[in-house]
Amino acid sequence: MAGTVKIFDTTLRDGTQGEGVSLSVEDKLKIAQKLDALGVSYIEGGWPGSNNKDIEFFMRVKELKLSHAKITAFGSTRRKETLAENDPNLNRILEVGVQAAAIFGKSWDFQVHTAIQTTLEENLAMIYDSVRFLKKNGLEVIYDAEHFFDGYKSNPEYALATIKKAEEAGADWIALCDTNGGTLPHEISAIVTKVTSLISCPIGIHAHNDCELGVANSLAAVMAGARQVQGTINGYGERCGNANLVSVVPNLQLKLKYDVISAEQLASLSTVARYVSEIANMHMPVNQPYVGSAAFAHKGGIHVSAILRDSSTYEHIKPELVGNKQRVLVSELAGQSNLVFKTQELGLDFDTNNQQTKQLIEQIKEMEHQGYQFEGADATLELLIRDAYGKLDEVFTLDSFKIMVAKSADQPVLSEAIVKVNVHGKTIYNAAEGNGPVNALDNALRKCLVEYYPDINNMHLSDYKVRVLDEKDTTAAKVRVLIESTDFNSTWSTVGVSENIIEASWHALVDSIRYALLGMTRVADKPEESRERLGLVNH
């Protein structure tokens, strides 16, 4: 091993500066759990001095009992000509009760004059006082040297003086930031080499992607002696984003042989990257390195015949190492590994010679081809598997639905739905209003079912996401609707795909209700009992 490198994730702080990225407190808590499981060392959760949403996150994240990652609060050095003890921003960090703080200060003389408009001496005092104050209060302190590389290029003595001040004050880490993302790898390499020869405090790197070099700059810094990499999942972040940890981690671990996370954690990388893109509602590029669905896809005939002989002819690593898989675009075999995993989890015998299994694989291939994706929709996948391996009871069948939406000038929109379903041989017909077409449909369906399934009152939808699949064809394009439901004991997700948003929503809605009414939400808690009850155990 080449040494250990710690990962400092700032998806929840710097990542949310990216255009189109907006995370609720719930979203942030979900992502924090995934990051912890992935094995990152620090999770920067937000800036408690800047908004109340971030304070709520820090309060609620304590209940999650993370196994490994240190929750870290972000903030700036104290204001000029004040005492650190009186600085509201620094005190807010103490109040939220975190283990670590990342404090940024100025390294570039130009910035000291232009942005904060104070003297070079006062800036040094601001750094020293702020780090010292947090250290005295028992926190681990990461000092983020903002614009360090630009500062070093313009005035190396002063840039070095700022980080020496942080070291003197007891900082545990000094992270060198390429804030504007304009520095090239050979410059990073030379400057980090110089810094590590002068500073004994461990060094981190915080790179941005403005020159499409965020990953390369992070690697260059580590090879020059840095031992912490700051970045975000999928490279989300302001402007062109931060260094993409999803590429940095496998490069460090598989190529440069650093000790970063465990092999099992690395094998969850593709799942984590997709999960975060779903939660953030950001499109994940198919060609994203390591984890994109095309990262190990082969199209050219020559390449395909060569990889059939030996996959290392056109693949730089085994895709399974990062939880991805090989795809041959002419004969797709996607989804099978998910399916193997899921069926094994349900205690079923996944035998590819079995007729049920063959049909199931065909069905899932066809659905994936249509745009279905089961990564964020476990409940839909489970229903498909259970339908294939055993006969599930029919909860209800649809006869028809009609939706009307009408608006006149300045009046609010009126949405109504009429639903006709068949439950245990009886036709039920009902209508309801709603705040929108899908809500009206949901309400009307519930009115039809509640008499037969009073349990339906215990569940409700807790998240609803819409993703356009072929963005070029827009309002006529296919949409994928993801619905998350909860009955207070558990949470499950379902998916529907159609050219029509109403039809896609209907599919996801029906699966969500079926899953609950068939009692499958309790499978997770008592798997054996539920499997038995549902006739899914192999005897």
Place this chain on the structure above:
Amino acid sequence: MAGTVKIFDTTLRDGTQGEGVSLSVEDKLKIAQKLDALGVSYIEGGWPGSNNKDIEFFMRVKELKLSHAKITAFGSTRRKETLAENDPNLNRILEVGVQAAAIFGKSWDFQVHTAIQTTLEENLAMIYDSVRFLKKNGLEVIYDAEHFFDGYKSNPEYALATIKKAEEAGADWIALCDTNGGTLPHEISAIVTKVTSLISCPIGIHAHNDCELGVANSLAAVMAGARQVQGTINGYGERCGNANLVSVVPNLQLKLKYDVISAEQLASLSTVARYVSEIANMHMPVNQPYVGSAAFAHKGGIHVSAILRDSSTYEHIKPELVGNKQRVLVSELAGQSNLVFKTQELGLDFDTNNQQTKQLIEQIKEMEHQGYQFEGADATLELLIRDAYGKLDEVFTLDSFKIMVAKSADQPVLSEAIVKVNVHGKTIYNAAEGNGPVNALDNALRKCLVEYYPDINNMHLSDYKVRVLDEKDTTAAKVRVLIESTDFNSTWSTVGVSENIIEASWHALVDSIRYALLGMTRVADKPEESRERLGLVNH
């Protein structure tokens, strides 16, 4: 200047191997003209030995009379145990009448044994004979050493022997290919340094992006002595794509001071990148380095107040150098300074004592409170500001709309919309079908407007995003709809918020059409003229 670097573009050949990229002959001809104007030295147009579409391209591209770029045909070395003179693939290259040919051959002993299954000696003869044959027939020859870096790492003597053979046969260039994209910059640097010390033929680099290092590897090779870079526009290409020329070129020219293309050509980079993404029908990421619409966008309030003082505080280059522009995103994280910036950009006087300004701030605060977010919706923000500071023409007003969505059992969903609008005092009433309720609405509205505004046919929606704002209340929760539209010259985004997805879509749709029909999409090109025309100049 650090020297001259030639650009070898393979968007039309390797780029089309990317998942989702498919170009007709017409598309390829259009792109070839843009590439020529951009100043690339070589345009690799396709593989004449592999398909007739590529042959048609080579025949028709001659009529275009390109000013500078050399049209290049791709092909492989001759088949084993045959004569180059009799090789159909090599003869096809001569038949299409190009100035240059790029011929690939094997450098990696493992590949010689596994993929082409011949002896190491025969492979050397295949390289020599093929290059020699094309040179004798008067072509400039680029020898592409496939898998060179993997080959060199496994058997350096043999890898070097293959390129020495190509040099001996008279190759004009030897391009070292990192075919699997698995090599790191420090390895590229060491190997290219070694090769340039042993070979006098000029060296090129062909990198892939599998480790998110395609750009870094291209720069490393140039700094080690390579003088040709192969890549594609926007990094299209197999798996994770090829080296992205849109980032490579400004890095070489602006940062490393190589002579690549002229300053005027560089200033067309953003336009070319967007044009190619439109033609290839690929979504262009907002955060794409240098040319993405968010590449110089600022969200955080602190950053915004600093760039108001000096833009170099948070921008690594002046965006105009690559034909891009600075943008300030208005969002919850930002303060009033973002709005100040936006109004200044429009040439308006942002005076907080002014009654119009006070009302505008109140209105935006109220809308943000309702769930509006303007960071991804510049056009809606601009309409609000212009409405506040000057009276904009009314394009049309809504009388009413009605939408019907119906589904019976296994039938597909039917969506219809009826729209009644008022244009210049006349009531227009029209109906249309669609693939979903919003598409039906969009279609019906366009049918109403096209007679008065034929320009509406030049714009189309290019992205449609839906986000649920309060996930606790789901299908009854508020939704934010973000629409991106384009008229091929520019792209603009609008937003709508409502509890009803149809109403939210309607707001975004109406803003998108108003923005286009008021001629505001041309403001970016001729700001003064448009401001004047729209009555927005402060006299």
